[in-house]
Amino acid sequence: xxxKALSFLGIKGKIGLIIILFVVFIGITAPVIxxxxxxxxxxxxxxxxxxxxxxxxxxxxxxxxxxIYGARVSILVGFATATISTFIGxxxxxxxxxxxGLDPIISRILDFFLVIPRIPFxxxxxxxxxxxxxxxxxxxxxxxxxxTARVIKPLVKQVYSREYxxxxxxxxxxxxxxxxxxxxxxxxxxxxxxxVLEGGHAILAEASIGFFGLEDPSTxxxxxxxxxxxxxxxxxxxxxxxxxxxPPILMLTITLLSTTFISIDLETRINPRLxxxxx
Amino acid sequence: MMRFNSLKTPLVQGINLTKIFRYGLxxxxxxxxxxxxxxxxxxxxxxxxxGESGSGKTTLGKILxxxxxxxxxxxxxxxxxxxxxxxxPKYIRRMMSYIPQxxxxxxxxxxxxxxxxxxxxxxxxxxxxKEEEKExxxxxxxxxxxxxxxxNRRPFEVSGGxxxxxxxxSALATNxxxxxxxxxxxxxxxxxxxxILRLLKNIRDKLNISLLFISHDIEIxxxxxxxxxxxxxxxxxxxxxxxxLINEPLHPYTQGLLGIVKVEYVSSYAKNCRGCxxxxxxxxxxxxxxxxxxxxxxxxxxHYVACFRY
Numbered sequence: 001x002x003x004k005a006l007s008f009l010g011i012k013g014k015i016g017l018i019i020i021l022f023v024v025f026i027g028i029t030a031p032v033i034x035x036x037x038x039x040x041x042x043x044x045x046x047x048x049x050x051x052x053x054x055x056x057x058x059x060x061x062x063x064x065x066x067x068i069y070g071a072r073v074s075i076l077v078g079f080a081t082a083t084i085s086t087f088i089g090x091x092x093x094x095x096x097x098x099x100x101g102l103d104p105i106i107s108r109i110l111d112f113f114l115v116i117p118r119i120p121f122x123x124x125x126x127x128x129x130x131x132x133x134x135x136x137x138x139x140x141x142x143x144x145x146x147x148t149a150r151v152i153k154p155l156v157k158q159v160y161s162r163e164y165x166x167x168x169x170x171x172x173x174x175x176x177x178x179x180x181x182x183x184x185x186x187x188x189x190x191x192x193x194x195x196v197l198e199g200g201h202a203i204l205a206e207a208s209i210g211f212f213g214l215e216d217p218s219t220x221x222x223x224x225x226x227x228x229x230x231x232x233x234x235x236x237x238x239x240x241x242x243x244x245x246x247p248p249i250l251m252l253t254i255t256l257l258s259t260t261f262i263s264i265d266l267e268t269r270i271n272p273r274l275x276x277x278x279x
Numbered sequence: 280m281m282r283f284n285s286l287k288t289p290l291v292q293g294i295n296l297t298k299i300f301r302y303g304l305x306x307x308x309x310x311x312x313x314x315x316x317x318x319x320x321x322x323x324x325x326x327x328x329x330g331e332s333g334s335g336k337t338t339l340g341k342i343l344x345x346x347x348x349x350x351x352x353x354x355x356x357x358x359x360x361x362x363x364x365x366x367x368p369k370y371i372r373r374m375m376s377y378i379p380q381x382x383x384x385x386x387x388x389x390x391x392x393x394x395x396x397x398x399x400x401x402x403x404x405x406x407x408x409k410e411e412e413k414e415x416x417x418x419x420x421x422x423x424x425x426x427x428x429x430x431n432r433r434p435f436e437v438s439g440g441x442x443x444x445x446x447x448x449s450a451l452a453t454n455x456x457x458x459x460x461x462x463x464x465x466x467x468x469x470x471x472x473x474x475i476l477r478l479l480k481n482i483r484d485k486l487n488i489s490l491l492f493i494s495h496d497i498e499i500x501x502x503x504x505x506x507x508x509x510x511x512x513x514x515x516x517x518x519x520x521x522x523x524l525i526n527e528p529l530h531p532y533t534q535g536l537l538g539i540v541k542v543e544y545v546s547s548y549a550k551n552c553r554g555c556x557x558x559x560x561x562x563x564x565x566x567x568x569x570x571x572x573x574x575x576x577x578x579x580x581x582h583y584v585a586c587f588r589y
Contacts, residue, residue: 163384170344171399171453172372182387 013265019258023251027071034068038220045240055243057225058232066225067247073221074203074255077137081202084141086195089148090187094179096149097156106149113146119208126214133219136209140202148194152187159186193266200259207252222248289319289355290489291343291457296352298338298513312338313349314513317575322456325483325490327504327521329497329536335513336493337380340459343491344377356457373403376450378460382443382467386434392442393430396420396449403453419448423478440471444478451482458483459491464499476502497536501525509533512556515575519582529584532557555587563588 009017026033035053041060048055054063096106122139129135159165165178209215210223217224225248235241298313313335320326320343328336341347343354345361354361356375361367376399379385386395396416397406406412420427425444429437437445443463450458460479464472480503483490492503500507501521508518509532517530524533534540540562555561555568567587575585 163379163381164387166341166346167377167379167385168398168402170346170372170375170377171402172369173398173402177402185389 009262010265010268012261016258016261016265019254020262023071023255023258024075026068027075030068030072034065036062036065038065038069045235045244047240048243054247057244058228058235063225063243063247066220067222067251069220070222070225070248071251073133073219074206074252077133077140077206078199078203078259080137081140081144082195082199084137085144085198086148086191088141088145089194090152090184090191092145092149093152093156093187094183097153098160098175098179098183110146110150110153113143114150116143118143119205122205122209123212123214126209131214131216131219133216136206136215137202140205144198144202148191148198151194152190155187155190156183159183189266189270193263193270196259196266197263200256200263203252203259204256222252226252288321290322290357291318291320291491292353292355293318293339293343294353294355296339296342296349296354298335298342298347299350311513313342316352316513316515318343318508318515320457320489320491322489323487324506325488325492325504327492327494327500327507328510329494329500329507330510332495334510336495336510337461338513339510340377340461340491340493344375344457344459346377369403373399373405373453374456376453376455376458378443378446378450378458378463380461380463380465382439382446382463383434385446386442386449388434391431391433392437392445395434396430396445396452399449399452405453415452416448419452420445422451422482423448439467440475443467443471443475447475447478447482451486454486455488457489457491459493460503461493462495465495472499479503497525509536514556514585515583516557516586517582517584518575519580519584523580523582529578529582529589530557530586531561531563535560555585 038061040062042052042056042062044056044058044060046052046056052062052064054067057063057066092106092110096103118140121143122136125135125139160178160183165182168178168182206215206221207223207226210219210221210225211227211230213224213227215221215224226245229235229241229244229248235244293316296313296316296318297311300310300312301307302310316339318326318339328339330336338347342349343361345354345356345367349362352362356371359367359371361371386392390398393416396419397412400406400412400415406415416430417427420430423444425441425448429441429445434442434445446463463479464475467475476499479490479492482488490503492500494500494503497507497509501524504521506518506520507524508515509524509530510516511532517524517528517533525537528534528537528539531540553572554570555564555573558564558568561568565587571587573585573587575583576589577583578589
């Protein structure tokens with residue numbers, strides 16, 4: 001890890017980054033580090049012990065194994081959604097900010113996408129289409145890019161109206177030259193902050209879909225695990241919920257917190273109006 | 280390569296330029312930034328624009344560069360129409376350069392001074408190799424007496440005067456024929472101002488550049504130009520050679536700028552007045568001034584003035 005890149009972030013950002021990297025690590029190395037195969041079954045509701053570090057759930061899956069494999073889904077959904085929506089959002093923001101004539105049209109399109117509530121729409125879509133992780137990614141990106149575009153567009157406009165851009169235009173620089181060489185580097189940090197935030201939102205949205213039970217039942221995700229656990233209300237009569245429900249919720253919370261930490265940290269460094277805040 | 284006309288025909292020609300800015304959708308009041316301005320600039324000649332703030336100097340300068348599209352009128356650069364910015368061939372752009380008002384705004388803050396100065400060369404692909412580029416940049420820096428050790432710094436790490444020198448170096452990189460300097464010294468202290476002005480004057484004389492120098496200070500304007508045009512509310516009210524205008528100004532506004540006549544304080548100006556733009560403040564106003572706008576006319580010896588008294 002490059003120490004210099006880390007030193008750009010504050011303490012919050014560093015903690016967030018370390019947690020995210022940890023989650024990515026366990027997601028990638030899941031087949032190696034997980035104690036059991038995700039399909040193997042044991043006695044249901046076994047408490048944590050040396051053989052099952054986090055116990056087993058209602059069907060007899062090892063909770064730790066499911067947790068480790070669940071990280072894969074969350075990271076995949078988060079990363080893919082964030083990549084697609086940041087790319088489209090950034091491109092839209094650059095076009096809207098630099099071509100004045102297109103701005104009103106693009107702004108109305110953004111408004112349209114921003115007012116559609118994301119999760120209810122996904123619930124409807126998942127009810128009709130085959131519940132599939134790639135459809136979830138596509139639908140999440142379909143609604144995620146508008147927010148990224150809305151956040152980045154004002155910065156693009158601000159940079160585009162700077163005096164040096166006018167000077168370059170006068171010298172003969174083309175619009176795309178200015179966009180690629182000057183405006184994109186200026187907006188890139190904000191795009192990274194949006195990327196991380198969007199990733200976090202996508203992870204949460206995916207977990208919500210799993211929680212509603214609208215995903216492919218064989219998907220091993222944290223949301224699905226919470227859904228399975230909640231279907232057996234018996235777990236709340238004893239302390240079973242502490243190992244069946246607790247770990248996925250905790251992992252989800254920690255992951256979301258860390259993405260939020262990174263994006264807040266990046267934003268306070270980019271946006272001068274937030275710099276006074278110190279927490 | 281294009282052929283250049285003789286020295287007698289103007290290099291830059293603005294014909295009947297008008298620019299109206301509109302703000303808001305429905306209630307926005309149109310602002311006439313530039314109104315019916317005719318302006319000619321010969322090759323190697325230099326003209327100073329002066330006038331109070333908000334008189335449309337900067338807008339006129341940007342229209343002549345083809346950055347702002349005029350509402351009506353035409354800009355000809357050696358016979359090529361600049362009015363539609365998209366239709367302007369790229370090699371024309373190489374022949375003009377612009378020095379903005381705030382030197383610290385003129386460069387990309389993320390780039391080193393070296394890259395910023397070299398950028399016009401790179402846009403037009405005028406250099407073959409890195410070494411050649413370095414040689415040209417160092418020579419340019421020397422021409423504007425900029426310390427070459429500063430070239431590795433970023434714009435916010437050097438002083439205002441140094442960055443202004445770098446901006447001038449960058450403006451000269453493509454050997455322009457026409458240069459617009461928009462108050463290049465207004466943000467600098469007095470001694471640096473004098474240095475920069477002398478530098479600009481030397482460069483103008485050495486390279487035979489047509490310079491449009493914009494300044495609210497009539498003294499600086501008279502130092503830099505062969506000719507001065509005085510602007511008021513988007514119109515040119517007086518235009519003459521420097522000596523003539525300074526020694527015998529005709530328009531009451533110019534006389535006021537030079538401190539020859541005392542101008543009374545007016546708390547508010549009439550909006551969209553049909554008559555003379557100086558009617559509110561004029562100490563020698565007459566009856567027709569209120570109703571009719573005087574036209575710019577030649578009163579002899581290339582001295583133009585827009586006033587009913589002449």
